[in-house]
Amino acid sequence: MLRGLKLAHFGGLVIFLGSILTFIVISALIEGASLENIAFGRKIISTGTNVLTLPGMWVLAITGVWMGYTRYGLKQRFVQLKLLLITLVLINAYLFIVPAVTSATEIAVRSLAQGQLLPEYKAAYMQESIFGAVNVLLTIAAAVVGVWKVGAKSTTNG
Secondary structure: OHHHHHHHHHHHHHHHHHHHHHHHHHHHHHOOOOHHHHHHHHHHHHHHHHHHHHHHHHHHHHHHHHHHHHHHOOOOHHHHHHHHHHHHHHHHHHHHHHHHHHHHHHHHHHHHHHOOOOOHHHHHHHHHHHHHHHHHHHHHHHHHHHHHOOOOOOOOOO
16 A cells, blocks of 8 residues: 555656646746737646646555554654645645635736736736745655655664
8 A cells, every 4th residue: 555655746746847847948938928918828827736736746645644654653753844845835725825826817817808918917926936836845855855754763772
């Protein structure tokens, strides 16, 4: 069962981070592009966030907590720290990133309909970028904590 969890965990990581890297590339390509391309790129990012990034994040979170709990229990400091980091990733995603992604896409579509990029687009895009970067850093921190068992209690005497 542990091997299955590890495989699912790795799959979640690939989907989560892979989709984010793809969205970074799309964002770079649509910067300064036509309104049609901006709106199209934003639709890809919004759809991908909902069908790839968020499910990948949940697979990563659930399998990570499950493996940590079954192997070490909740008393190990590194498991508690990893649980805290994963909780922060989830909160950040749903409170800040998802609303910003949705807003940026809606503004891009409205901009296309009005024939000019609306000024509020930049603020939504920046919120998405900043909080997205925070989530990537939190995810990397959770990986470091889990792999190196940062804060683990020693099982040896002396």
